[in-house]
Amino acid sequence: MRRRGALWFWVFVGPFALGLALFTYVPLLWSVALSFFDARNTVTPTDFVGPANYTAVLGDDGFTDSLRTFLVFTAFIVPVTYVFSLSLALMVNRVRRARAFFRSVFFLPAACSYVVAALIWKMSLFSGVRFGLANTVLGWFGEDPVAWLATPDPPWYWLVIVTVRLWLQTGFYMILFLAGLQRIDPVLYEAAAVDGARPGWTVLRHITLPQLRATSVAVLLLLVVGAFQAFDEFYNLLSDARGYPPYARPPLVYLYYTALGQGQNLGFGSAGAVILALVVAVVTAGQARWLKPGRTDGDG
Known part of the structure; x- marks a missing residue:
């Protein structure tokens, strides 16, 4: 029986583990190896250059500019998504009828x-x-059309990028907050009402948010990592037949053009990818340590 159980375990898990190894771990390890070689137009290089690619990436203005773009994007998208998703979760959680309908409607964009x-x-x-x-609405008020994505000054493209990401991901994080809200013991709210706590901000601050601390940490971690991985909306919004503009290049877009563009410098791009992965790991670990997921305001 034990042998049969092990056999069925590998029947179900084996294909997934094989696919994970072939399409995730092997390319990841090969990318790390490429970062130490002069790999131009080839994935099987022979010229070992050591840390030269890492030095070149860290000294490249394009890469540092892409990290600044990430910081700006994160400063916009993380707090706005957090507030919107939590607000939607609080509203849907208070609905007594058709809760499943509203939950599905808000989640659908995800x-x-x-x-x-x-x-x-x-x-x-x-x-x-x-x-x-947007320009039609502006025209109703007598305003001229705005080139939303082609004007770096003022940078109206941030409005487009942030709103599309906000529309896409708010519903997903709303579901996470809903799950956290439904785990809160109603007795806490009843005790607060008996003690005279005003419903609204007071209850939200002293009961709801502390009880949602673990969920909030998870949401913030996912938002920051997702901001690092931003590619599709930037690339499809800002690129055209002439290529990608010199502004608003997040790290993945910059590395995409570096590794797969005209030069196809795969060693340089792999070094940038490794550095980006290390930055994501350090930021995520530091954020988790600072926010302390398992702790609430009532802990000592």
Whole structure:
């Protein structure tokens, strides 16, 4: 029986483990190996250059600019998504009828492709011509059309990028907050009402948010990691037949053009990817340690 159990374990787990190894771990290890070679237009290089690629990446203005783009994007998207998703979760949790309907409606955008959503935002909502929805609304008030994605000063493209990401991911994090809200013991709210606590901000601050601390930490970690991985919306919103503009290049877009662009410097791009992965790991670990997921305000 024990042998049969082990056999069925590998029947079900084996294909997944094999696919994970072939398509995740092997490419990851090969990318680390490429970062120590002069790999131009080839994935089987022979010229070992040691840490030269890492030195070149860290000294490259394009890479440091991409990290600044990430910081700006994170400063916008993380707090806004957190507030919107928590607000939606609080509202849906208070609904007594058709809760499943509202939960499904708000979650539905999470099932949409980032590419499709970016093209809708680019061609229909924020088109640079006067027929885009945003420019049509501006026209009602006598304002001139705005080239939302083609004007770096003022940087209106941030409005487009942040709103499309916000629409896509708010529903997903709302579900996480809903799960956290449903785990809170109603007795806490009843005790607060008996003690005279006012419903609203007081209850939210002293009961709801402390009880949601673990969920909040998980949401913030996922938001920061997701911001590091931003690619689809930037690439599909800002690139055109002429290529990608010199502004608003997040790290993955920069590395994409470095490794797969005209030069195809795979060693340089792999070194940048390793550095980016290390940055993500350090930021995630530091954030988790600072926020302390298992702790609430009532702990000593």
